[in-house]
Amino acid sequence: MTVVLIGPPAAGKTRVGKRLAKRLHLPFVDTDAVVVAQHGPIPQIFAEHGEAHFRTLERAAVAEALVDPGVVSLGGGAILDPDTRADLADKRVVLVTVEPEAIADRINNAKRPLVTDLESWKRLVAERRPLYESLADYTADTSRRPIETIVEEIAAWVEDQQPAQPDTEGHS
Numbered sequence: 001m002t003v004v005l006i007g008p009p010a011a012g013k014t015r016v017g018k019r020l021a022k023r024l025h026l027p028f029v030d031t032d033a034v035v036v037a038q039h040g041p042i043p044q045i046f047a048e049h050g051e052a053h054f055r056t057l058e059r060a061a062v063a064e065a066l067v068d069p070g071v072v073s074l075g076g077g078a079i080l081d082p083d084t085r086a087d088l089a090d091k092r093v094v095l096v097t098v099e100p101e102a103i104a105d106r107i108n109n110a111k112r113p114l115v116t117d118l119e120s121w122k123r124l125v126a127e128r129r130p131l132y133e134s135l136a137d138y139t140a141d142t143s144r145r146p147i148e149t150i151v152e153e154i155a156a157w158v159e160d161q162q163p164a165q166p167d168t169e170g171h172s
Contacts, residue, residue, distance in 0.1 A: 001026070001069050003158055004088055006132055007096035008125045009076040010103040012142040016096055019151045021071035024158060032075040034061040059084060066091065076124070079131050088135050092161055094154055095136035100125075102143040137161075 003020065005013040014030050021028035032042065035057050039045055045054045059081050065072045066087050078084050104118055133139075138157050140150050 001092070001158070002066060003071045003092045003094060003154075004066070005071070005073045005094050005096050006079055006088075006135060007076065008098070008128065008132070009121065011076075011096040011098040012147070013073040013096045015147060016140070016142065016150060016154070017071050017073035019147060020154055020158075023151055023155045024071065027068070027070040028073070029065040029070055030073045031058060031061040031065050031078060032073075034065065035075075055081060063087065076128070079128070079135060085131070085135060092158055093135050093137050094157075095132050095139045097132075097139060097141045097143075099141070099143040 001024075003024070003026070005017045005020075007013055014033075017030065018028050035045070035054070036042060038061070039057055042054065045057065055077070058075055058078055062072075062074060062078050062081070062084050074084070079088075100118055100122055103121065138154065140154055142150055
């Protein structure tokens, strides 16, 4: 089983993903972390090679992460790639959302090259929202509720999506 977390930067995909993977007894992969481990800091990749190069590296990390079962957290822009969107068609996709007021403190750092302030975050989210929503099977908002509650709700949804077990006693 593969559960994929998508959503805007700073929504909490990694935090939720790590805990969800532990809860579901699955491995966890953060595709941004894979890119960083293999190629260096994302802001540096953007500065030295541009966004298109980063997206190529990101696409490779996503394709690799989706091969094996697990919980996979995608970078906020990974869904811009048509091949990634096609890969998500047969996966359980959770859209992790957050209200702008809840992320103001999360985005005031240099780790997100496309998000420099709250206004740039709002524009980016508005542009991507239709794609996020079209891909999502389930939506979880991280703005105000405890992460443990959010993880339990997602886990319950995932477990409800499990295929029915065959009836071993021949009853239907």
